[in-house]
Amino acid sequence: MHAGLFGALLDRLAAHRTLHLVDLPGHGRSRDDASPLELEGCVAAIAAQTPPAPWLGWSLGGLFALHAAATRPAQANALIMLCSTPRFVRADDWAYGMDAEVFRKFGADLGGDYRGTLGRFLALETLGCERAVAELRTLRAEAFAHGEPALGALADGLSLLETCDLRAVLPTLRVASLWIGARRDRLIDHRAVAAATALTPNARTLRFDTGHAPFLTHTDALADAVLAFLDETTPDNAIANDATHNETRA
Numbered sequence: 001m002h003a004g005l006f007g008a009l010l011d012r013l014a015a016h017r018t019l020h021l022v023d024l025p026g027h028g029r030s031r032d033d034a035s036p037l038e039l040e041g042c043v044a045a046i047a048a049q050t051p052p053a054p055w056l057g058w059s060l061g062g063l064f065a066l067h068a069a070a071t072r073p074a075q076a077n078a079l080i081m082l083c084s085t086p087r088f089v090r091a092d093d094w095a096y097g098m099d100a101e102v103f104r105k106f107g108a109d110l111g112g113d114y115r116g117t118l119g120r121f122l123a124l125e126t127l128g129c130e131r132a133v134a135e136l137r138t139l140r141a142e143a144f145a146h147g148e149p150a151l152g153a154l155a156d157g158l159s160l161l162e163t164c165d166l167r168a169v170l171p172t173l174r175v176a177s178l179w180i181g182a183r184r185d186r187l188i189d190h191r192a193v194a195a196a197t198a199l200t201p202n203a204r205t206l207r208f209d210t211g212h213a214p215f216l217t218h219t220d221a222l223a224d225a226v227l228a229f230l231d232e233t234t235p236d237n238a239i240a241n242d243a244t245h246n247e248t249r250a
Helices: 008-014 039-049 060-071 100-112 114-126 132-142 151-163 167-172 190-198 219-233
Strands: 019-023 053-058 076-082 177-182 203-208 245-249
Touching: 008 019, 008 219, 039 060, 053 060, 053 219, 060 076, 060 151, 060 167, 076 219, 100 114, 100 151, 114 132, 177 190, 177 219, 190 203, 203 219
Parallel strands: 019 245, 053 076, 076 177, 177 203
Antiparallel strands: none
């Protein structure tokens, strides 16, 4: 994915804040960046190009935002986890994750049916939504606006989703955090979002009645929630009537 997928949400937020839009290596405007898709390297690169600010991460992006908040609280001075958790796969002590076999199958399928596998993943992101057909149409139209993602980056991303576990950092987080889940999300169980919040000091949770991409269907409500959280936790960062979009490549 790429930052442009957030569409109208960016316009709402940019009226109040300066936005630094990040495309991870191998994706979107960073498609030709061959840097490894690993937490520390990507977070270090983003931090080197952006000022201290709240970090928002959606889905896989949440792992990078969470790592930044845990390792660089002065740089990532607030955290918003949008349909994301510290661990994506199920475990004996993490009941609401996905089956690891799902990620392994996607990884195995990429080599044989690249475009078909991407299509199935997009469909999974909208599964269960009231407006699933419309959401899927939007995702398909926007997801590859800057070209198809690099195969290696997709494989690395699936590996991160399967293996990464950041639960241990939650009790140590020093920044305020907002965890946003979605009741109809078939990738990130909203109960996992609530469980992560319970482990995190100075955290709050919010749930939408939508699928994995609430920015497509609940733009205004999501923007209001994000801005209210930011105004409360980082008021000195607010920039009224003088906001811009800055493109950042990890």
